[in-house]
Amino acid sequence: MTFKPALVIVDLQEDFCPPNGSLAVRGGREVIPVINNLLGLPFVFKVATKDHHPPNHISFASNHEGKQPFTSFATIRNPCNPEEAYESRLWPDHCIVGTTGNKLVKELDIGKVDLVLEKGTDPRVEMYSAFRPPLVNPPLVEGESGLENALKEKGVTDVYFVGLAGDYCVRFSAIDCAKAKDTGWNTYVIEEGIRCVDPGAGWEEARAEMLDAGVKVVSVKDNVVQR
Ligand code: VGL
Ligand code: ZN
Numbered sequence: 001m002t003f004k005p006a007l008v009i010v011d012l013q014e015d016f017c018p019p020n021g022s023l024a025v026r027g028g029r030e031v032i033p034v035i036n037n038l039l040g041l042p043f044v045f046k047v048a049t050k051d052h053h054p055p056n057h058i059s060f061a062s063n064h065e066g067k068q069p070f071t072s073f074a075t076i077r078n079p080c081n082p083e084e085a086y087e088s089r090l091w092p093d094h095c096i097v098g099t100t101g102n103k104l105v106k107e108l109d110i111g112k113v114d115l116v117l118e119k120g121t122d123p124r125v126e127m128y129s130a131f132r133p134p135l136v137n138p139p140l141v142e143g144e145s146g147l148e149n150a151l152k153e154k155g156v157t158d159v160y161f162v163g164l165a166g167d168y169c170v171r172f173s174a175i176d177c178a179k180a181k182d183t184g185w186n187t188y189v190i191e192e193g194i195r196c197v198d199p200g201a202g203w204e205e206a207r208a209e210m211l212d213a214g215v216k217v218v219s220v221k222d223n224v225v226q227r
Helices: 028-039 146-153 169-179 201-213
Strands: 005-010 045-052 074-080 080-088 117-121 158-164 186-195 216-218
Touching: 005 028, 028 158, 028 186, 045 146, 045 169, 080 146, 080 186, 158 169, 169 186, 169 201, 201 216
Parallel strands: 005 045, 005 158, 045 117, 158 186, 186 216
Antiparallel strands: 074 080
16 A cells, blocks of 8 residues: 555644643644644645634533632533543633634644644533544544544545644544554654643653554654655
8 A cells, every 4th residue: 555644733723832822731832843844744634633612611610610720620421422421621711713822823834734623612522532523522432523534535544643732632633543443544643743731641641542552652753754
């Protein structure tokens, strides 16, 4: 099979970056030049995802009485199946539709991006993975997402992830990618192209979970689009 690499840039938005982002990830802006360089390489398909929340989104601490961003958790139920519930970390308001914080960072070489995909649009559920179709996250249920279909349509063989945050949306997107059925995709995370909310233990846990799922963590020095 011919090698057809895709680049997926996860949530490279103002709210995840210093100096003004409401959920700024330390060093978040430092990935921009790395990612702009990657955009110059011969990927067959380049996608950017956006966290795209309504103001009443369930992941905002401000929408839960007495809860604090970063330290509080809330139980979220799958509206399709109320038996399924999960504990989810709560955040400051971020990436609200129509705000500056929602915008892809202004330095991103957007002209080289083929497709922008929005996620997290349903106020009732958290949506870390770019592969989860609306209303079924989590747990993963059968059904293809917009990203999965788009990658299949382009005949992609290898998917490289970068963006923010490494221990949240990059992690869950890469894991879903590696686990996508009948695709044969090789899945990579490029380490210089990510920064984490919790760079110590958070990244270690994320890395271990990704390795377990078959995701390879690589370096830009590994000549990523050659094989
Ligand atoms: C993210 C926290 C909340 C991410 C999104 O893009 O990693 N993290 N929403
Ligand atoms: Zn979010």
